[in-house]
Amino acid sequence: MRPRKTDRTASKPRRAAKRPPARAAAREDGAQTRQQLLEVAGRVFAERGYVYATSKEICERANANIAAVNYHFGGKDGLYAAVLEEAHARLVSIDIVTEITQSAASGADKLRLLLRKIVGEVAKRDEGAWELRVLSRELMAPTSLMDNMMKNQVMPKARLVTGMIGDILGVPPTHPAVSRSTVSIVGPCLFMLIASPEWQKKIFPALLVDTDSLIDHMVAFALGGLQSIAAQLRGASRK
Structure with missing residues (x-):
């Protein structure tokens, strides 16, 4: 008689499921x-x-x-x-600012997209977002602990935004008109960030009733100013 075949696999001990390394x-x-x-x-x-x-x-x-x-x-x-x-970073990330300012869109469309993002986030203050309240407190009573935020967030974004505004004006981003224009555009956003929602409603009851209309107005106002400044710069260069 032939020897009976045995199932060798049955005799092998089962391996325990691998556990993730303790360090991981x-x-x-x-x-x-x-x-x-x-x-x-x-x-x-x-x-x-x-x-x-x-x-x-x-x-x-x-x-x-x-x-x-x-x-x-x-x-x-x-x-x-x-x-x-x-x-x-949560207010507006460096990736989003880079994507907007480096896109192939027109200067007006870039500005509209950027303001829509910033104003849209600021308008969420009524929802209790801690990010905006922390930034508001820091702007109102600055501490000595802003260095990392300035280095890693504010300055890189500022360079991208001033580059975009310089393109709209037709001058280098280091031109004084770019700095003045940037402050003029960012200023209203800072007001909305610093002033509490309660005070904004008391002073300007209709300000945040329609966020889309507010953004359209801010873009039109900013572009009107930029176009006027650009015309002045072109006129000065011809003299």
């Missing part, structure tokens, strides 16, 4: 804790301001260890600096 899991948990701290800190800083906010309250509300702020941000100052940078 720890990194994921750490990233989640950091993001949770950032979100909660944004709300606390928006409510209380930098001076009266404490790491203890932030950690308690984030269900995090009291040492987590020091571990992830180096302390309250580092956390606040990170919150400022995150708030500015």
